[in-house]
Amino acid sequence: MSDFDxxxxxxYLLNQAAxxxxxxxxxxxxxxxxMLRTEWRVLFHLGRYGDMxxxxxxxxxxxxxxxxxxxxxxxxxKRFVAGRESGTDRRREILTLLPQGRRAFDDLxxxxxxxDRDLTANLSSGERAVxxxxxxxxxxxxxxxx
Amino acid sequence: MSDFDxxxxxxYLLNQAAxxxxxxxxxxxxxxxxMLRTEWRVLFHLGRYGDMxxxxxxxxxxxxxxxxxxxxxxxxxKRFVAGRESGTDRRREILTLLPQGRRAFDDLxxxxxxxDRDLTANLSSGERAVxxxxxxxxxxxxxxxx
DNA sequence: GCTTGTTGGTTACAAAAGCAACTTTTACCA
DNA sequence: TGGTAAAAGTTGCTTTTGTAACCAACAAGC
Numbered sequence: 001m002s003d004f005d006x007x008x009x010x011x012y013l014l015n016q017a018a019x020x021x022x023x024x025x026x027x028x029x030x031x032x033x034x035m036l037r038t039e040w041r042v043l044f045h046l047g048r049y050g051d052m053x054x055x056x057x058x059x060x061x062x063x064x065x066x067x068x069x070x071x072x073x074x075x076x077x078k079r080f081v082a083g084r085e086s087g088t089d090r091r092r093e094i095l096t097l098l099p100q101g102r103r104a105f106d107d108l109x110x111x112x113x114x115x116d117r118d119l120t121a122n123l124s125s126g127e128r129a130v131x132x133x134x135x136x137x138x139x140x141x142x143x144x145x146x
Numbered sequence: 147m148s149d150f151d152x153x154x155x156x157x158y159l160l161n162q163a164a165x166x167x168x169x170x171x172x173x174x175x176x177x178x179x180x181m182l183r184t185e186w187r188v189l190f191h192l193g194r195y196g197d198m199x200x201x202x203x204x205x206x207x208x209x210x211x212x213x214x215x216x217x218x219x220x221x222x223x224k225r226f227v228a229g230r231e232s233g234t235d236r237r238r239e240i241l242t243l244l245p246q247g248r249r250a251f252d253d254l255x256x257x258x259x260x261x262d263r264d265l266t267a268n269l270s271s272g273e274r275a276v277x278x279x280x281x282x283x284x285x286x287x288x289x290x291x292x
Numbered sequence: 293g294c295t296t297g298t299t300g301g302t303t304a305c306a307a308a309a310g311c312a313a314c315t316t317t318t319a320c321c322a
Numbered sequence: 323t324g325g326t327a328a329a330a331g332t333t334g335c336t337t338t339t340g341t342a343a344c345c346a347a348c349a350a351g352c
Contacts, residue, residue, distance in 0.1 A: 002193065002194055002255055004255045005194075007287055008262075009258055009262055010167050010262055010266065011265075012187075013287075014160055015164040016287070017164075017281045018157065018164045021160055021284055022157035022160075026157075036337095038338090045152075048148055048150065048151075048152060053301095054300075055300060062165070064340075066302080066340075066341085067339075067340090069302060069303090070339090089299095091299070091300045092347095106148075109150045112155055115157075116156055119156050122283065123280060123283075126276075127276050127280055128280075130276040130277065130280075131276065132159070134273055134276075134277045135159045135160065135163045137269075182308080200331065201331080210310075210311090211331070212309080212332080213308090213310090215332060215333090216332095218331095219332095235329095235330085237316065237318070237329065237330040239330080295350100295351090295352090296349100296352105297348105297349085297351105298348080299349095300348100301344105302346105303342105303343085304341105304343085305340105307338105307339080307340070307341095308339070308340085309336100309337080310335105311334105312336100313332105313335100314332080315330100315331085315333100316329100316330085317328105317329085317330080317331105318328085319328075319329090320327080320328095321324100321325095321327105322324095322326105
């Protein structure tokens with residue numbers, strides 16, 4: 001055999017933890033609003049950081065632009081999001097939350113906060129701090145503090 | 147807006163970290179052996195934990211059985227894996243690594259070990275210990291120490 | 293002005309994942 | 323012993339993702 005352990009191999013471990021922890025939350029936005037993860041992310045970025053274009057979300061969330069494009073279409077279909085032209089550059093479309101989208105966002109942020117509290121409930125505050133810090137470094141958030 | 151921060155929300159953070167950290171490694175098994183992540187995982191389980199059936203891998207890796215089924219087919223195609231009948235239960239097929247598969251496994255374990263060392267290079271050993279421990283708990287590895 | 297390159301975004305096609313139905317074999321139990 | 327349920331795997335179909343090509347608008351250089 002070998003003594004290499006999958007259960008301490010970071011890419012695997014992170015992936016399993018990510019899958020496990022997002023299960024409960026993804027069920028909520030899926031069941032309650034028929035959204036996909038990509039849609040939730042776009043919704044979130046608009047709700048949290050204000051109006052922006054697809055490519056800004058692209059850069060912030062490190063999602064591919066085709067995913068964004070499709071997520072935006074779906075959110076427009078649901079009347080959660082609308083786009084308006086940028087005055088200066090007719091290629092750019094500035095995206096905004098519509099009232100429906102804002103309501104969904106507010107609702108889901110509440111769910112997310114509770115979910116996050118539950119997840120970290122059995123972690124000490126010291127552990128939590130180290131965990132978040134390490135994860136942010138691994139995710140590269142320290143390099144791109146956009 | 148809202149003061150909820152995506153960059154500390156565990157499901158998101160874990161997902162970004164997982165994506166970021168697995169990028170380099172997945173390129174290796176993809177380019178070098180034309181494997182998918184599912185195939186690497188099956189290969190790994192057989193190489194590390196010895197011969198087993200699809201459903202055992204299923205349970206250990208928490209992967210859906212159709213993914214395993216297809217990954218096994220692909221690995222058989224590559225002559226990395228072969229299945230033999232279990233004597234006692236003709237439904238079960240016990241999977242084994244073939245020499246080619248063993249070589250690929252050995253090679254990839256080396257790559258994985260180096261990759262993991264690189265990833266944790268800027269973490270103190272204390273941080274690393276807390277990180278691994280928290281992730282294992284979040285992934286549920288403490289509950290199913292199979 | 294023209295031409296070349298770049299950026300924002302969409303679309304078409306191929307690969308992969310998810311889900312449900314199905315086959316075969318085994319286990320249980322009245 | 324027969325009948326129902328459950329487990330191991332596979333297959334077909336749908337949804338989602340990935341990739342590359344593409345269009346339109348802008349920018350820069352000459």
